[in-house]
Amino acid sequence: MAGEMMTGNLAAAWGARLSAVDYIPAFPITPQTEIVEALAKWCESGVMAARFVTMDSEHSMMTAAGAAAATGARVFTATSSQGLLYAMEVLYSISGWRAPLVLVNVSRALASPITLEPDHNDVLAARDSGFLQIHAETCQEVLDSILIAYRIAEDERVMLPVIVNLDGFYLSFTREPVILPAPEQVAQFLPPFRPAHLGFKASAPHALGVAVLGGTPYSYFRHQMHLAAMNALDVHSETAAAFERLFGRRYDVVEGYRLDDAEDVLVMTNAFASRGKVAVDAARAEGRRVGLLRLRMIRPWPADAIRGALRSRRAVAVLDQNLAPGQGGILFQEIAACLYHEALRPRALCSFIGGLGGKNLSEGEFRTIFEQTAEAGVREKGIGPVLLYTEAEHREMTQLQMLAAAPGS
Amino acid sequence: MLAIRFHGRGGQGAKTASRILGTAAFLEGFVAQDSPIYGAERRGAPVAAFTRIAREPIRERGIVAHPNLVVVADASLIGDPAARVLQGVGEKTVVFVNSPLSAEQFRAETSLPGRLTTLDLTEIVVQHFGKRGAISALLGAVAGRLVGLRQGSIHEAIARELAELGLATSDIERNQAVAHQSYETVQPVAIETGVPQPIVPAQLQAPMYEPPTRGTARISAAANSVLRETGGWRTFRPVLVPDKCNGCWLCFVYCPDGVISMTKDDKPVIDYDHCKGCQICVHECPTDALVAEREKGGGVAWRAK
Numbered sequence: 121m122a123g124e125m126m127t128g129n130l131a132a133a134w135g136a137r138l139s140a141v142d143y144i145p146a147f148p149i150t151p152q153t154e155i156v157e158a159l160a161k162w163c164e165s166g167v168m169a170a171r172f173v174t175m176d177s178e179h180s181m182m183t184a185a186g187a188a189a190a191t192g193a194r195v196f197t198a199t200s201s202q203g204l205l206y207a208m209e210v211l212y213s214i215s216g217w218r219a220p221l222v223l224v225n226v227s228r229a230l231a232s233p234i235t236l237e238p239d240h241n242d243v244l245a246a247r248d249s250g251f252l253q254i255h256a257e258t259c260q261e262v263l264d265s266i267l268i269a270y271r272i273a274e275d276e277r278v279m280l281p282v283i284v285n286l287d288g289f290y291l292s293f294t295r296e297p298v299i300l301p302a303p304e305q306v307a308q309f310l311p312p313f314r315p316a317h318l319g320f321k322a323s324a325p326h327a328l329g330v331a332v333l334g335g336t337p338y339s340y341f342r343h344q345m346h347l348a349a350m351n352a353l354d355v356h357s358e359t360a361a362a363f364e365r366l367f368g369r370r371y372d373v374v375e376g377y378r379l380d381d382a383e384d385v386l387v388m389t390n391a392f393a394s395r396g397k398v399a400v401d402a403a404r405a406e407g408r409r410v411g412l413l414r415l416r417m418i419r420p421w422p423a424d425a426i427r428g429a430l431r432s433r434r435a436v437a438v439l440d441q442n443l444a445p446g447q448g449g450i451l452f453q454e455i456a457a458c459l460y461h462e463a464l465r466p467r468a469l470c471s472f473i474g475g476l477g478g479k480n481l482s483e484g485e486f487r488t489i490f491e492q493t494a495e496a497g498v499r500e501k502g503i504g505p506v507l508l509y510t511e512a513e514h515r516e517m518t519q520l521q522m523l524a525a526a527p528g529s
Numbered sequence: 530m531l532a533i534r535f536h537g538r539g540g541q542g543a544k545t546a547s548r549i550l551g552t553a554a555f556l557e558g559f560v561a562q563d564s565p566i567y568g569a570e571r572r573g574a575p576v577a578a579f580t581r582i583a584r585e586p587i588r589e590r591g592i593v594a595h596p597n598l599v600v601v602a603d604a605s606l607i608g609d610p611a612a613r614v615l616q617g618v619g620e621k622t623v624v625f626v627n628s629p630l631s632a633e634q635f636r637a638e639t640s641l642p643g644r645l646t647t648l649d650l651t652e653i654v655v656q657h658f659g660k661r662g663a664i665s666a667l668l669g670a671v672a673g674r675l676v677g678l679r680q681g682s683i684h685e686a687i688a689r690e691l692a693e694l695g696l697a698t699s700d701i702e703r704n705q706a707v708a709h710q711s712y713e714t715v716q717p718v719a720i721e722t723g724v725p726q727p728i729v730p731a732q733l734q735a736p737m738y739e740p741p742t743r744g745t746a747r748i749s750a751a752a753n754s755v756l757r758e759t760g761g762w763r764t765f766r767p768v769l770v771p772d773k774c775n776g777c778w779l780c781f782v783y784c785p786d787g788v789i790s791m792t793k794d795d796k797p798v799i800d801y802d803h804c805k806g807c808q809i810c811v812h813e814c815p816t817d818a819l820v821a822e823r824e825k826g827g828g829v830a831w832r833a834k
């Protein structure tokens with residue numbers, strides 16, 4: 121098979137390297153550290169011309185990243201989980217400056233209780249920050265998405281920063297073959313960054329993110345960010361076409377898998393979508409007409425593409441690897457909202473919560489999802505949120521509670 | 530419901546005045562609501578505050594767009610479009626201006642709509658305290674008189690609100706005394722509650738996407754602060770007494786706005802187009818060579834260009 125064996129983290133580092141970034145502010149956090157280690161090594165050895173700077177926190181790291189991008193530099197950085205949350209306020213500033221850097225987030229569930237393994241509450245906490253979001257399924261897609269992200273971000277019709285997301289462990293530390301695009305071809309795909317509204321020149325100072333009071337200019341500028349984000353749908357489509365011409369790989373804002381005659385559709389994101397596809401194949405082998413819709417772009421929200429893929433289905437299951445306490449699955453809400461005006465909307469919409477804190481999604485769980493979703497479709501009544509959590513797992517849990525309890529209590 | 534809008538400059542006490550009025554109305558058994566609005570807190574910057582008084586629960590919020598009474602703590606605000614003193618002021622609106630001019634003189638100088646009454650509150654404060662100071666108690670008392678609240682409740686409201694700000698009892702009593710004088714002296718004008726304004730649907734516009742050079746909150750015009758002449762913020766101006774100046778440059782050093790330059794023979798020159806009248810130079814001058822003089826006339830001393 122073509123390509124080289126590499127982890128998702130190394131693929132992310134290669135994405136930055138091939139994008140010929142100028143500046144990398146860095147702060148390590150499991151499971152992202154390998155990305156900045158690789159970049160540090162390359163900058164040290166001189167194979168990369170970027171300036172690599174270790175910072176004292178993710179907050180400083182994002183501040184440096186945004187400030188550098190505001191001077192017109194192409195900037196890359198990466199974080200995860202608590203680090204993303206620590207940097208959160210700066211994310212909103214950077215998008216407001218319309219500074220189009222690329223941030224890789226390696227998903228890891230949020231404390232507390234603390235863990236190292238993935239779910240998507242970290243990256244989805246940034247969903248309203250003005251950063252666009254691309255969620256990757258494979259190590260190849262991680263690398264390719266970074267190249268695509270820079271081209272979209274730096275487009276005059278967009279000029280917004282982008283988060284490229286990959287799952288901790290399931291991609292970050294997982295090696296699989298990745299084809300490295302040729303640097304000359306990447307240079308052809310990604311022209312030099314020459315923003316008209318950013319830059320640093322002592323003779324022509326400008327102020328970004330200035331104070332506005334009274335609400336009118338604030339409304340205008342925030343709405344401009346919304347329009348810019350919405351423009352990214354068309355820009356993504358052009359960019360994906362250009363990418364396919366050069367590299368032969370095709371990416372869309374959503375990916376349909378065996379949807380053609382599917383009665384019921386499972387909606388997923390990120391690395392576990394691969395397992396979802398296997399589960400679809402297994403169910404199909406037994407005569408179930410099921411398919412899978414993978415959301416690749418989360419911001420902007422590709423409402424038309426989602427409606428197009430889900431209209432006329434009997435039932436749709438949304439598998440959220442996140443949990444908004446007091447609400448349920450985050451993506452379920454957004455799917456439901458964008459189907460509301462669809463006349464041919466599915467008769468049942470089901471919400472499943474699974475893979476929290478990196479918990480495996482088993483074949484049995486997928487089978488349960490398909491069965492319950494089919495039943496919901498027949499009854500024409502959605503269900504959920506249903507937690508994917510088994511009897512056997514609960515027995516383990518009870519054991520842990522016994523061990524954690526004080527003797528005699 | 531009565532809606533009262535106060536306009537002042539940061540430090541004059543417009544916000545506290547709105548609270549004194551609100552508390553006084555509350556003490557008399559009315560339903561009251563008060564709130565301020567201001568930008569980054571700076572002495573001298575335009576401030577507005579609002580008090581609503583009613584017999585029924587108040588469901589309005591925020592700015593008063595159609596006031597029954599406007600209380601202007603500083604006449605220079607009228608000429609500053611950013612202060613929006615005249616917003617929603619119609620023929621029936623009662624307007625009080627802190628000014629040494631009579632209502633007739635003031636109307637002759639300006640083309641202010643509404644029914645005007647004036648009183649020189651700044652002078653009352655200077656007379657009693659020997660220096661300029663916040664005029665919140667006086668503004669509250671004047672507004673209370675104009676809307677028909679009792680002096681006793683104003684008195685008590687001043688005690689409560691100024692104690693909240695940490696003023697000593699003796700200072701509160703002195704404020705109550707000048708407030709009393711203002712309450713008695715101001716020429717009352719009957720407030721009419723006008724017919725409700727007709728409501729016209731807002732004409733919405735959906736902005737189009739603009740390139741980031743225009744669509745980003747970004748200022749590229751360098752050194753444009755010189756265009757914003759903040760000289761109109763002054764109620765008092767620092768004035769040099771050349772004979773007393775020892776040429777120490779302390780005023781130059783302390784000026785927070787960089788509007789003092791020094792001549793070759795070490796004398797300060799004040800840029801009055803931009804001096805905000807903070808009087809820090811007057812305070813710091815070791816030889817009393819800078820003195821605070823009240824801006825003349827009391828009418829519109831300055832207009833935005």
